[in-house]
Amino acid sequence: MHEFEKHPDLPPPTSQMGVVGWLRKNLFSSIPNSIMTVIALYLLYLTIPAMVEWALINADWVGSSREACSSDGACWVFIYARINQFLYGFYPVEEQWRVNLGAAIFVVSLLLLVIRGVPGKAWIGGFTLLIFPVIAFFLFSGGIFGLEKISTSNWGGLMLTLILSTVGIVAALPFGILLALGRRSDMPIVRALCVSYIELWRGVPLITVLFMASVMLPLFLPSGVNFDKLLRALVGIALFQSAYVAEVVRGGLQAIAKGQSEAAASLGLNYRKTMALIVLPQALKVVIPGLVVTFIELFKDTTLVSIISLFDLLGIVQSALTDPSWLGFAIEGYVFAGLLYWVFCFGMSRYSMHLERRFETGHKGS
Amino acid sequence: MKGMKALAAGTAIVVATFAGTVYAGETFDNVKAQGFVQCGVNTGLPGFSNIDDNGDWKGLDVDVCRAVAAAMFGDASKVKYTPLNAKERFTALQSGEIDVLSRNTTWTLSRDGSLGINFTGVTYYDGQGFLVKKSLGVKSAKDLGGASVCVQSGTTTELNLADYFRSQNLKFTPVTYDNADATAKAFDAGRCDALTSDQSQLYALRILLKDPSGSVVLPDVISKEPLGPSVRQGDDDWFNLVKWSLFAMVNGEDLGITSENIDDMKKNGSDKPDVKRFLGETGEFGKMLGVSDDWAYNIVKQVGNYGESFERNVGSGSNLKIERGLNALWSNGGLQYAPPVR
Numbered sequence: 001m002h003e004f005e006k007h008p009d010l011p012p013p014t015s016q017m018g019v020v021g022w023l024r025k026n027l028f029s030s031i032p033n034s035i036m037t038v039i040a041l042y043l044l045y046l047t048i049p050a051m052v053e054w055a056l057i058n059a060d061w062v063g064s065s066r067e068a069c070s071s072d073g074a075c076w077v078f079i080y081a082r083i084n085q086f087l088y089g090f091y092p093v094e095e096q097w098r099v100n101l102g103a104a105i106f107v108v109s110l111l112l113l114v115i116r117g118v119p120g121k122a123w124i125g126g127f128t129l130l131i132f133p134v135i136a137f138f139l140f141s142g143g144i145f146g147l148e149k150i151s152t153s154n155w156g157g158l159m160l161t162l163i164l165s166t167v168g169i170v171a172a173l174p175f176g177i178l179l180a181l182g183r184r185s186d187m188p189i190v191r192a193l194c195v196s197y198i199e200l201w202r203g204v205p206l207i208t209v210l211f212m213a214s215v216m217l218p219l220f221l222p223s224g225v226n227f228d229k230l231l232r233a234l235v236g237i238a239l240f241q242s243a244y245v246a247e248v249v250r251g252g253l254q255a256i257a258k259g260q261s262e263a264a265a266s267l268g269l270n271y272r273k274t275m276a277l278i279v280l281p282q283a284l285k286v287v288i289p290g291l292v293v294t295f296i297e298l299f300k301d302t303t304l305v306s307i308i309s310l311f312d313l314l315g316i317v318q319s320a321l322t323d324p325s326w327l328g329f330a331i332e333g334y335v336f337a338g339l340l341y342w343v344f345c346f347g348m349s350r351y352s353m354h355l356e357r358r359f360e361t362g363h364k365g366s
Numbered sequence: 367m368k369g370m371k372a373l374a375a376g377t378a379i380v381v382a383t384f385a386g387t388v389y390a391g392e393t394f395d396n397v398k399a400q401g402f403v404q405c406g407v408n409t410g411l412p413g414f415s416n417i418d419d420n421g422d423w424k425g426l427d428v429d430v431c432r433a434v435a436a437a438m439f440g441d442a443s444k445v446k447y448t449p450l451n452a453k454e455r456f457t458a459l460q461s462g463e464i465d466v467l468s469r470n471t472t473w474t475l476s477r478d479g480s481l482g483i484n485f486t487g488v489t490y491y492d493g494q495g496f497l498v499k500k501s502l503g504v505k506s507a508k509d510l511g512g513a514s515v516c517v518q519s520g521t522t523t524e525l526n527l528a529d530y531f532r533s534q535n536l537k538f539t540p541v542t543y544d545n546a547d548a549t550a551k552a553f554d555a556g557r558c559d560a561l562t563s564d565q566s567q568l569y570a571l572r573i574l575l576k577d578p579s580g581s582v583v584l585p586d587v588i589s590k591e592p593l594g595p596s597v598r599q600g601d602d603d604w605f606n607l608v609k610w611s612l613f614a615m616v617n618g619e620d621l622g623i624t625s626e627n628i629d630d631m632k633k634n635g636s637d638k639p640d641v642k643r644f645l646g647e648t649g650e651f652g653k654m655l656g657v658s659d660d661w662a663y664n665i666v667k668q669v670g671n672y673g674e675s676f677e678r679n680v681g682s683g684s685n686l687k688i689e690r691g692l693n694a695l696w697s698n699g700g701l702q703y704a705p706p707v708r
Binding site for chain 2: 066081153216219307309315318320321323
C-alpha cells in the first residue's frame with residue numbers, strides 16, 4: 001500500500017526569491033517599468049557621484065578663511081566659520097547660554113508632552129503654551145534679574161526662524177479654532193465677522209502683510225511711537241496664519257456627522273461641552289495632516305521676513321554671502337540652509353504621522 | 367506697469383506729506399540724548415555694508431555711520447545699524463526709525479526733491495562699466511564694436527547699454543540673463559565678450575569667476591550713479607554734521623593725515639595751519655557744528671581717512687580690488703573733493 005509521505009515543500013523558483021525576486025517584482029515587472037528603472041538608474045549615476053564628490057570627497061573641511069578652500073569641491077569652512085552667526089544671529093556670544101537654556105526648556109517640555117505615560121500632561125501643556133513664552137521672552141530679551149538687555153534686532157539666524165514659526169503656530173492654533181467655530185456659528189454677526197476676517201487674511205499674500213506691518217504702519221503712527229519690528233512681524237504672521245488654521249479646522253468640523261452633536265445634545269450637554277468633549281477632539285484628529293501642512297508651510301514662509309530685513313536663517317546665510325572675504329560660496333550656504341529646513345520639516349511631518357497612527361480609532365476608510 | 371507707477375506716485379505723495387508732519391523734533395538733539403546714531407545700511411552689499419565673521423558691520427557705507435558717531439560722541443562704535451532693503455529705506459528715514467541713511471543710494475533730483483530727504487555728499491562715484499577678458503586685448507569700451515555683451519534683463523543697465531552703443535555708432539549683441547550670478551557664469555563660460563553692470567558690482571562679480579585676474583574692468587563709465595548718505599529734511603544742524611563727517615574723511619586724505627600718523631601730528635604739532643585747524647588746535651570749528659573741537663581727529667583716528675576706508679573695504683586691502691578711478695582725490699584726477707575746514 002502506498003503510504004502518504006509528506007515531502008518537504010519545494011523552495012519557490014529562484015526567480016521569485018531573494019534579491020532577484022525583489023528586483024523582478026519591484027523594478028522590472030513589465031517592459032515600461034524596466035525602461036523607467038534603467039532611465040532612473042542612469043540619472044542617479046549622472047548626479048549622485050558628482051554630488052558626493054563635490055560635497056564630501058573634494059570638499060575642504062578645515063581652516064578659517066577662503067584661502068583654505070583651494071580644491072574644486074564644497075567649502076564647508078565657510079559654514080564652519082559662520083556657524084555661530086547662522087544659529088544665533090547677532091546675539092552676543094557670552095549671552096548665548098540664554099538661548100540654549102530657553103531651547104532646552106522647550107525641548108524638554110515638548111518631549112514630556114510627546115512621550116506616552118508621563119503624568120500631568122495638562123499641566124505641562126499649560127506651562128508650554130502659557131508660561132514658557134513669558135519665560136522665553138524675558139530670558140531672550142533680558143532687562144530683568146540682572147540679565148543684560150538684548151534688543152530684538154540682535155536676534156537672528158535659526159533662533160529667529162524657530163521663534164517666528166513657534167509663535168506663529170502656537171498663537172494661530174487656538175485663534176484659528178475659535179474662528180472656525182465662529183464661522184459655523186448660528187449668530188449672524190459673529191459669523192459675518194469671522195467670515196470677513198478669514199477671507200480678508202486669506203486673500204492677502206503674507207509678503208504684503210509683512211510689508212504693510214514694516215513699511216506702512218510706522219507712517220501712520222505718531223512720531224516717536226515705534227513698535228518693535230520683530231513684534232510687528234510676529235503679530236502679522238499670527239493673524240495671517242490663524243485664518244488658514246481656521247479653514248483647515250472648519251474642514252474637520254464639517255467632516256463630523258451631525259449625529260454626533262445631536263447625540264451630545266440628547267445627553268444634555270450644552271454647546272461648550274459638546275464642542276470640547278465630542279466634536280473638536282474628533283475634528284482635530286481628522287485634520288492633523290492638514291494642520292501640519294499649514295505649519296510646515298509657515299515654517300518655510302518665515303523666510304519671507306527677509307523682505308523686512310529681519311535676518312532669519314536664510315537671511316543671515318544670504319547676508320554672509322555678501323562678505324567680500326567669502327564671495328562665491330553661495331551653493332554651500334544654500335545647501336546648509338536647505339538641509340536645516342529639511343530636518344525640521346521632516347521632523348514635523350514624521351511626528352504628524354505618528355500622531356495619526358496613535359489616534360487611529362478604526363474610522364479611517366481604507 | 368502703469369499701475370505700478372501710480373502706486374509709486376501715490377506712495378511718494380503719502381510719504382512726502384507724512385515726512386513733513388511725522389517728524390518735527392530736532393534730530394540732532396535726539397541723537398545726542400539717545401547716545402547713539404541710528405544708521406540705515408544695506409542688508410548685504412560686498413565692501414559697502416556686510417557682516418564679517420564676528421557679526422560686525424563692515425564697509426564703506428558703514429564707515430560713514432561710524433564717522434558720524436565719532437564726530438558726535440568721540441566713539442565710532444556708538445552706532446545702531448538697521449539693515450534695510452531698497453523698498454523700505456526711505457520710509458525708515460522718514461518715520462524716524464533711522465537718523466541717517468547710508469545705503470548705496472543714488473543721488474537723483476527726484477529723490478532730493480520729492481522724498482523729504484537731503485543728500486549730504488557722495489561716498490562713491492559709481493557708474494556702469496564693462497568687464498572683459500584680458501585675452502580680448504580691449505583697452506576701452508569704444509573698441510567693443512560688434513561684441514556680444516552679457517547684461518541683466520529688465521534693468522536700467524540694459525537701457526544704458528543700448529543708448530551707449532547707439533550714441534557711439536557701434537553694433538553689439540545683448541545676451542540677457544535674469545540675475546547677476548547667471549550673468550557672471552555666462553561670461554565665465556565664454557558666452558559673451560563683455561559683461562556690463564555698475565562698476566562696484568563688476569568687481570564683486572569678478573571674484574566669482576574661475577580666474578578673476580584674467581579679467582579686467584575697463585576704465586570707461588557710461589552712466590552716473592553717485593552714491594551717498596542722506597538725512598531727513600528739517601534739521602540743518604544734523605544735516606551739517608553728517609555732511610562734514612564725510613568731508614572730514616576726504617579732507618583727512620587731502621591733508622595726508624591717516625589714522626596712523628595723526629597722533630604724531632598732534633603730539634609734535636604740525637606747522638601747517640590747515641592741519642592745525644583740522645585737528646582742532648586752532649579755531650573752534652567743532653563748536654560751530656555743535657560737537658567737540660577734536661571731532662575731525664576722532665573721525666580719522668577711529669575710522670580713518672577716505673582713502674584708508676576705501677582701500678580697506680573695497681580697494682587693495684579687500685578681495686574686491688576696486689581701482690580708485692573716479693573716487694580718487696581731485697588732486698589725483700578723481701572727483702573726491704571736500705570744502706576746506708576754515
